[in-house]
Amino acid sequence: xxxxxxxxxxxxxxxxxxxxxxxxxxxxxxxxxxxxxxxxxxxxxxxxxxxxxxxxxxxxxxxxxxxxxxxxxxxxxxxxxxxxxxxxxxxxxxxxxxxxxxxxxxxxxxxxxxxxxxxxxxxxxxxxxxxxxxxxxxxxxxxxxxxxxxxxxxxxxxxxxxxxxxxxxxxxxxxxxxxxxxxxxxxxxxxxx
Numbered sequence: 440x441x442x443x444x445x446x447x448x449x450x451x452x453x454x455x456x457x458x459x460x461x462x463x464x465x466x467x468x469x470x471x472x473x474x475x476x477x478x479x480x481x482x483x484x485x486x487x488x489x490x491x492x493x494x495x496x497x498x499x500x501x502x503x504x505x506x507x508x509x510x511x512x513x514x515x516x517x518x519x520x521x522x523x524x525x526x527x528x529x530x531x532x533x534x535x536x537x538x539x540x541x542x543x544x545x546x547x548x549x550x551x552x553x554x555x556x557x558x559x560x561x562x563x564x565x566x567x568x569x570x571x572x573x574x575x576x577x578x579x580x581x582x583x584x585x586x587x588x589x590x591x592x593x594x595x596x597x598x599x600x601x602x603x604x605x606x607x608x609x610x611x612x613x614x615x616x617x618x619x620x621x622x623x624x625x626x627x628x629x630x631x632x
Contacts (some may be wrong), residue, residue: 443631445556446476446622448603448612449471449564450491453544455599456480460581461547464600467563467577468551472630477550477613477622488541492534493617496527503530509586537595548616557609560602569598 449468451461465475493499503526510517517524548594551560565576568586572579577599584597603609613622 440498442551442554445554446550446552446613447556447560447606447609448601448616449551449560450601450612450616451547451549452598452600453540453546454582454597456544456547458581458599460577460599463581464577467547468560471553471559471563472627473553473556473559474552474625474630475549476624477617477620479549479620480545480547482545483530483542485538485542487560491541491612492537499530499534500526502528502533503527505586506530506533506590509590513587515587521593532593533590533595534593536593540595546583550613550622551619557603557606559588561604564600564602567598568596583585 449464451464455461455464460528461480465478468475487611504525506521506529507517509515510520520527521559523532553559563577565572565578567578568584569582570585571576572582574580582597582599586596589596603612
């Protein structure tokens with residue numbers, strides 16, 4: 440594959456849609472010479488979101504362990520906060536909050552193409568935890584959320600968008616969210632010449 444043809448997957452989450460950031464997000468990618476080659480707003484089903492996030496026990500336990508790490512860092516007792524100190528139960532709770540949140544409003548799914556698309560999109564998006572994201576990134580400019588606040592409010596961290604972490608994850612997510620839908624191929628003026 441030619442380096443300009445790498446593709447990645449982006450999902451604008453309910454908070455990004457509700458804040459009116461769809462155009463801003465697309466603009467940020469296009470300004471860095473990335474191409475939007477597939478784009479759709481849709482209302483997800485619980486099954487679609489459930490299938491998007493991993494269901495394996497190891498992943499769920501990691502989510503629970505991260506939750507406990509946040510509580511420990513800030514001096515909170517997880518049993519008092521969420522009623523358990525079992526990482527599998529805590530991870531399952533957080534996963535459920537995530538599925539509920541992701542089905543609370545329309546989402547925007549897109550495929551972004553360009554040189555080092557996976558890494559470039561993640562750089563433009565910024566750190567997953569908005570309070571750590573640099574100014575100038577999407578999350579750094581438009582979100583100020585933390586895992587502690589999210590846990591206290593029993594919801595996921597509001598971080599505007601999801602972006603695939605690896606080329607393999609991107610391929611899997613593009614197939615999951617777009618299936619056999621058409622991904623467009625076109626030349627951008629001044630970029631693809």
